[in-house]
Amino acid sequence: MVLRDPGSTSPLRIWLDSRNTGRPGGTGVATYTTGMRQCFTQMGCDVTYLWDRAPDATAPPPNTPARKVLRFMHALLPFPTRVRRRQRPDTGERCWFVPDLFRLANVHFRIWNRPLRLCGGQPPAIMYSTYPLPFLVDDAINVVTIHDLIPLTHPELTGIDRTFMEKLLRRQVALADVVVTVSETVRQQIVDMFHVPADRIFNLYQPVSITDAERRAMEATPAIAPAGCFLFIGRVEARKNIERLVAAHALSGTARPLVIMGPDGDDQPDFTPRTPRQQIIRIPWCSRESLLRTLRDAHALLFPSLAEGFGLPIIEAMALGVPVLTSRGGATGEIAGDAALLVDPLDTGDITQGIAALDRMTADTAQWQQMVARGHSQAERFSPAAQIERMTPFLAHLSRLSATGR
Structure with missing residues (x-):
């Protein structure tokens, strides 16, 4: 099915924000953005990024x-800010x-x-924000993605300003045409906290795939652990x-x-x-x-997180045939289903x-x-094919x- 721009024979035009693309080390949101772009493209849409810099600039200007x-x-x-257009x-x-x-x-x-x-x-017909960003595009359907409400539900676990984030989320939920999230857990939290009508919030989950090219590159990469x-x-x-x-x-x-693999977070x-x-x-x-x-190469993935919106490593491990231990309940329990060993993340003895x-x-x-x-x-529930079906x-x-x- 190829969807068209209203009143046109051209494919449906979609802008994705580029905020998390190309960041050093990558992020879960960057993976989400790339996966969604690939799915939209496979569905016949005309997809491009909305950038924060001109095409001949390799990085945003120094702050x-x-x-x-x-x-x-x-x-x-x-008054509104104009979007510019230029060719690479x-x-x-x-x-x-x-x-x-x-x-x-x-x-x-x-x-x-x-x-x-x-x-x-x-x-475009659709401005698809992959993160709660404080801008809206005039004359487009504005979609905002909320990955989690952790700054509001567990403010002690994040360095994000709770007051600012709650204000931003409330405004975006009120003004966006459609709200998207990545798990039923977070969807229900948004409904309960912000009273969003059911026809304005969609749980699309997240596409997760390890491509053949990535598997070949993985085989050729020296072990680091x-x-x-x-x-x-x-x-x-x-x-x-x-701890x-x-x-x-x-x-x-x-x-x-x-x-323990990953960048340093908000605390130590x-x-x-x-x-x-x-x-x-x-x-x-x-x-x-x-x-x-x-x-x-791991014996198992250990992921007893206290709060998540999705839990990308869980599905990547399962796709590679690696057993998973993760937290019971919440988004991690939802995403893992009956395929992981579930533990109480607050009980050290249970994790042991x-x-x-x-x-x-x-x-x-x-x-x-x-x-x-x-x-x-x-x-397989989170493969690109399953994602396109959703x-x-x-x-x-x-x-x-x-x-x-x-």
């Missing part, structure tokens, strides 16, 4: 004092951009308590339950090292070994190929027992084989909204 003054003066203006010098591809867009929109919202309005530039380790992947911060994980790993008595949890025998290996964020190689149980399993045991088989089946009625709904002017 100098002079730049901050200019940004503040621009943000004071009460290398490919000739058209590029839509607003210089300094994301910082400018943030300052504008803090001043006016409303999103920055963007106009001109031949607006010992095979058979226990592995944690994610930001190293209190929200990820690092209980390290304590449980020590108490389990396993001889397998615990590899203590991941030093709890016993002389315990081995902790800390690996900063690495290339995608190295991450996948380490995950594939889970690690010990996984430690005793081997590839020839029935329980191991069952976990791997169920994991593969669960991962997105087809959603995109048809957006097309109808666009055709009727909402």
Whole structure:
């Protein structure tokens, strides 16, 4: 099915924000953005990014004092900001951009308590924001993605300003045409907290895939961690339950090292070994190929997070045939289904027992084989094909909204 722009024979035009694309180390939102673009493209849409810089600029301008003054003066203006269009010098591809867009929109919202309005530039049928960003595009259907409400439900676990985020989310939920989220857990939280009508909020989950090219690159990548380790992947911060994980790993008595892979987070949890025998290996964020190689070679993924909106490593591990231990309840329990070993993330003893149980399993045991088989089946629920199936009625709904002017 190829959807068309209203009143046109051209494919449905969609802009995605570029805020999380190309960031060093990558983020879960960046993976989400890339996956959604691929799905929209496969569905026949004309998809491009809305950038915060001109196509001949490799990065946003430095955030100098002079730049901050200019940004503040621009943000004071009460009328819409024009979107510019230019062709990329290398490919000739058209590029839509607003210089300094994301910082400018943030300052504008803090001043006016409303999103920055963007106009001109031949607006698309749909502006699909992959994150709650404080701007809206005039004459387009504006979709905002809310991945989680952690700054509101667990403010002690994040460095994000709760007051600002709640104000931003309330305004975006009220003004956006459609709200999208990535799990039923978060969808229900949004409904309960913001009283969003059912026909304005959609749970699309998230496409998760490991391509053939990635698998080939993974095979050719040197190992950076010992095979058979226990592995944690994610930001190293209190929200990820690092200290209980390290304590449980020590108490389990396993001889397998615990590899903690990911960038530093908002705080600094203590991941030093709890016993002389315990081995902790800390690996900063690495290339995608190295991450996948380490995950594939791991004995199991340990992911007893305290709060998530989705839990991307869970499905990536299952897709690679790696058993998973994760938190019972919430989004992690929803995403893992019956394919993971679920534990109480607040109970170090329960996490310990889970690690010990996984430690005793081997590839020839029935329980191991069952976990791997169920994991593969669960991962298929989030494949690009399954995602496109979920997105087809959603995109048809957006097309109808666009055709009727909402």
